[in-house]
Amino acid sequence: MSPRRASSEEKNNRYNVRVLDRAINILLTLADGKPRTLQEVSDAISLSPSTTFRLLATLSCYKFVQKDALGRYSLGLTCLELARAYYESNDLRKVALPELEALRDEVKETVHLAILEGTEVVYLEKLPGLHAIGLMGSRVGGRAPAYCTGLGKVLLAHLKAEEIEDFLRKQPLAPFTEKTITNPETLKCELEQIRKMGYALDRGEHEAEVRCVAAPIFDMHGAVVAAISISGPAGRMEPLDANLGLIERACQAARAISEKLGFRPRA
């Protein structure tokens, strides 16, 4: 699904502690959800079974990982508990939540809050729409490629020109649907547009049946730190460009959140 993190030793800052590096690699490896035996883990991170065993034992004893009945390791409960802590103390999320709830209740469609992380979007909050069970694949803590989602495009649009070039160099523009933008030049134009308009549209570029409007959130320094979106099935959202009420409402909510973060509209 999302581009997997390369095996190991990729982020060697000068001061990294080796054991920690290794232990973290175990966790990241297990983050794909596949339970592994000791051997499989030790293969995955290229360490001797004895070392791997000791690392897993330590992680295990704090419930960072757990052993299932078949002796295979997977992530443990502590991961969930740390996430709750992160989640609750996340200012952006806390500030945005009331606005997002109001927005969701008003438009009845699914509302997202997300940030840019590398070449991907990470969802910080998802409020499912009030219609039937959502067929949207997004999950809190989950990722999606930036170039083909409303949230992603609006976040990319506000990067520096050089960062955008950088992004294009790193990220191949694979087509998810008919509508996915796969030409770098086209994407750059689109981003330009988005920056000027102040919002992004997604006409099924990632999931064919999903349409979405996204708007950026600014912090007190005027930097874009996150984005929100309203998404729903094509049936209810089209014609998207003409749906000015929805677009306006998304932008307004984003502005309200920005102001709560200390953003001054006319700087």
Next chain:
Amino acid sequence: MSPRRASSEEKNNRYNVRVLDRAINILLTLADGKPRTLQEVSDAISLSPSTTFRLLATLSCYKFVQKDALGRYSLGLTCLELARAYYESNDLRKVALPELEALRDEVKETVHLAILEGTEVVYLEKLPGLHAIGLMGSRVGGRAPAYCTGLGKVLLAHLKAEEIEDFLRKQPLAPFTEKTITNPETLKCELEQIRKMGYALDRGEHEAEVRCVAAPIFDMHGAVVAAISISGPAGRMEPLDANLGLIERACQAARAISEKLGFRPRA
């Protein structure tokens, strides 16, 4: 709120890797949500600033922790991502979810899924009721004391007698409300009752205005591995004992989940 984990070095299994131990203690320390400066962290875990610095640098580089504008550390995005992985690959939760949704839609009240962890209950899933905004303090990944919640009591009830004694030795029965059971003997009787009846009631023992019905989930070996509950405001739930429909529905959902886990009703 929840009893804090003691400072450090408490879980010294023979084979623990020291650095890892220390790094994990940093994470657990930061899990209270309070951002800390380098010094505060190094005090909290009783290590020299240089060592702490290096550990934090490593954690930081994998986004396990992050530094805010004031140079204070708090938990980072990776915690959220690991949790998502844990969450999605959690079989119990996956199996239970459809049942829980059906249950929630039917009774319109808040539905929980939880497990016992030490002397506390950890919520794995929370489906908010369909009435107004919930005043319930529970959160996925969060904890609550076992002895004064429906979920907790039903989970305790199915421990071995010796484990219950153990629990009572460790856990002081502090009163949260008028109704909290603070006498160990009374609690033991209550647990006995619960085991016989097959479900637990909470008449505001933790949060004064909340009532709750909880039922146990069994795995294929007949061991109790989790519990579910229906909770709501006293106004709508009382008279609780007489609310046989609700009780029956909770037990039925729990049984359905148990069977999906391979539990054979009449063994």
Next chain:
DNA sequence: ATTGTGGTTTCATACAATGAAAATTTTAGA
């Protein structure tokens, strides 16, 4: 400017983490 505080880097040293290999347990096969 001056001092002080907290953060970062350097460095020599001790000892903690390591892998090889032995011991043990578990699994598979007959």
Next chain:
DNA sequence: TCTAAAATTTTCATTGTATGAAACCACAAT
């Protein structure tokens, strides 16, 4: 059920890594 093989757990000697002290630096407060 017993035997062989595989995987896990433990031991152990060695080395190189994590360590804290102290030097250094950035920056705030005076």
